[in-house]
């Protein structure tokens with residue numbers, strides 16, 4: 001029976017500073033490094049052995065994956081990168097402090113930007129130096145594919161083709177797969193996998209560096225799902 005584990009990266013420097021991050025390529029904080037190591041040790045201790053891993057183009061997820069692989073003695077497995085696993089693009093909010101914006105715009109507006117399914121934060125202007133079109137790692141994409149802001153619905157729209165084209169076929173072939181990604185790109189994937197409604201998805205918050213494990217039937221149906229926490233498995 002193949003299994004799939006989804007892991008959100010460990011704490012990043014901007015999680016620590018409470019700033020909207022999105023596609024900004026910030027690294028893990030020291031705590032995030034420790035959290036990622038601990039997740040790797042827990043997966044190793046639980047007897048998990050992945051055949052391959054997927055991650056985004058963003059270093060906080062890539063580094064989390066490397067630390068997990070290191071502590072599982074699994075650095076040799078293929079780790080495949082796909083920009084479609086990137087965090088939800090936070091548009092012009094990227095870099096801003098969440099608490100300061102709550103003061104300016106109010107808790108309800110902040111909640112809409114952060115957790116509503118369909119609302120897009122304000123767009124990043126095309127000539128804004130923060131725009132991803134200036135980054136070498138997206139040079140292979142058509143300009144129209146590079147977002148200037150995304151709702152969670154937009155994020156689901158780009159994550160699912162990656163799931164269908166690259167990840168799901170490997171599970172159906174019998175491989176055990178680890179995916180290291182982000183709070184919102186994983187919320188989008190979990191929404192699809194577990195059939196969570198648009199109304200309920202704002203209540204799902206995926207914790208930092210805690211593997212969410214799915215045991216699958218050979219046809220891909222979910223048999224069992226749980227978080228692998230320090231104190232033991234916890235059903236979700």
Ligand SMILES: O=C(O)[C@@H](CO)OP(=O)(O)O
Pocket residue numbers: 015019020021022023087090114183184
């Ligand atoms: O800033 C971000 O990119 C995300 C994830 O850290 O934040 P939020 O939880 O507010 O969607």
